[in-house]
Amino acid sequence: MSEGDDVLTIPLRWINSKGMVINKIITLERGSYLIGVKYRVENSSAEKLSATFFGQLKRDQLVEEDNSGGGLGIRAYLGSAYSTKEKRYERYDFDDMNEANLNVSTEGGWIAYLQHYFISAWVPDQSKVNQIATLTPGGMGIIRVMSPKVTVNPGELLEVGGHLYLGPKIQEKLEVIADGLDLTVDYGFLWWIGQPLFWLLHWFNSIIGSWGLAIIMVTVTVKSLFYPLSNAQYRSFAKMRTIQPKITALKERIGDDRQKMSQAMMELYKKEKVNPLGGCLPLLVQMPVFIALYWVLLETVELRHAEFYLWIHDLSAKDPYYILPLLMGASMFLMQKMQPVAATMDPMQQKIMQFMPVIMTVFFLFFPAGLVLYWLVNNLLSIAQQLYVTRKIEREFAEKNSKKSLSKPSKKQKS
Incomplete structure (x- = not known):
């Protein structure tokens, strides 16, 4: 494409001995991942011809190793997907293909191969x-599309x-090409x-101009929306801490009788x-939002190749120096120390829980830096909120005990 031109047209021509001429015209636009493919059929022969538009993509069925989701076995989808008038978006992976090849007719529609951030459709x-x-x-x-046969006299x-x-799965670009194509961002x-x-x-990125800061702002927003639920959760933890001495006394008095x-x-x-x-309940309510995010x-x-500050040059790749995962592990360890241990939890369960921050840190070593x-x-917001709530509950508990002690008459007053 020459400098100053925004459109490149590539004409290809084929002529047979009977006088049939087929022109294949490929159109590329600057800054666009959408390629126009058009066939112009000229029938200069004495016979009727039939023509159809045909598009095809193929790849091997080898599913490559993909650590896009980190070490938890979660991976981005690799396979085909299609759309019909009845189904706006439907996956059709290699197992589906081997079980029964797809063959449907629909008004409009599309078919594509998906591979993490990219799509060929x-x-x-x-x-x-x-x-x-x-x-x-x-x-x-192999995936293919065919238009109806048309007779050329x-x-x-x-x-x-x-x-x-052929390009990245950018929703705002895909949604204007065909209905449901943006749903490939799954x-x-x-x-x-x-x-x-x-x-x-x-929206945050459009204002701030940094995907890393946008992630932080979304996290703060979600945390703010769930503040009342988190508050109830941490109040429960704090109250458990205030009655911990009484729980310890019960353990010493009752011993190993778990039922009692x-x-x-x-x-x-x-x-x-x-x-x-x-x-537990507030945490369970929040889990769907955390998973969706x-x-x-x-x-x-x-986020691919999106830089953040200092050593983070790609938010979609793992931290090259593992600093963020180690900080995350330290924050999990601190959160664990702040939570009360259930009195009915046996020593083995307690040891397993103590190792959870270490286990999670190992998993997160391979997670994308953005995640x-x-x-x-x-975690840091949770720690700050829990510290605030815990200190508030402890003050309330101390004031309550102080009032109780003042309200009790002394031994001299009784006599």
Whole structure:
């Protein structure tokens, strides 16, 4: 493409001995990942011809190692997907292909190969009824689209065409090409939470101009929305800490009788108005949002090669010096120390819990830096909130005990 030109047209021409001329015209636009493919059929022969638009992609069925999701066995989807009038977005992986090849007709539609941040998609004429199909010859995975056959009479000229998208999964570009193509940015079954989180992430980046800071701002926003639930969780932890001396006294008095200890604990919780599940329920409510945000950060191609400060040059790759994972592990260790240990937990369970920060740190060593940044900031905010709530509850507890001691008459007054 010459300097100053925005469009490059590549004409290819084929002529047979009977006078049929086929012109294949490939159109490239500057700054666009969408390629126009058009066939112009000129029938200069004395016979009728039939023509159809045909687009095909193929690759081997080898699923490559993908550590995009870190060391937890979570990986971005690798395989094909398609769209019909009835199904806006449907995955069709290699196992599906080997079980039964796809062969459907639909108005419009598209078919594509997805590989983490990238997509290769054939988009035929959306006004026609097209055929979408897969084939699996010799261990290959082939996807194709075909438009309806059209008769070209002698002396007539016919044009058929479509588009081929080869590029990153950028939602704002995909949604204008074909219906449902933007859904290839797949946030899983929690997409209805993930999509608003992506819009929020994108909005913060448009204002701040840094994807790393945008991740931090989204984390702060989500944490703020769940502040009341987190507050209830940390109040429960704090109350458990204030009655810890009484729990210790029960252990010394009851000993190893676990059934009797459980009954005594329930009576103590009831007397002190402490909910033993109060710290778990708020966390369970928040988990879907955390998982959805995890998938958003995993699927967002804009984070690829996005720099942050100091040593982080790519938020989609692991931290080259493992500083963020180690800081995250330290924050998890501190959070664990701040939480009360359940009285009914046996020594083996306690040892396992003590090793959890170490185990999680090892996993996070291979996570993309953007994901680790999110988790680290979330932990730091949790620590700050828990410290604030714990100190507040301890002051309330101290004031309550002080009032009780003042309200009790002294021995001299009794006599």
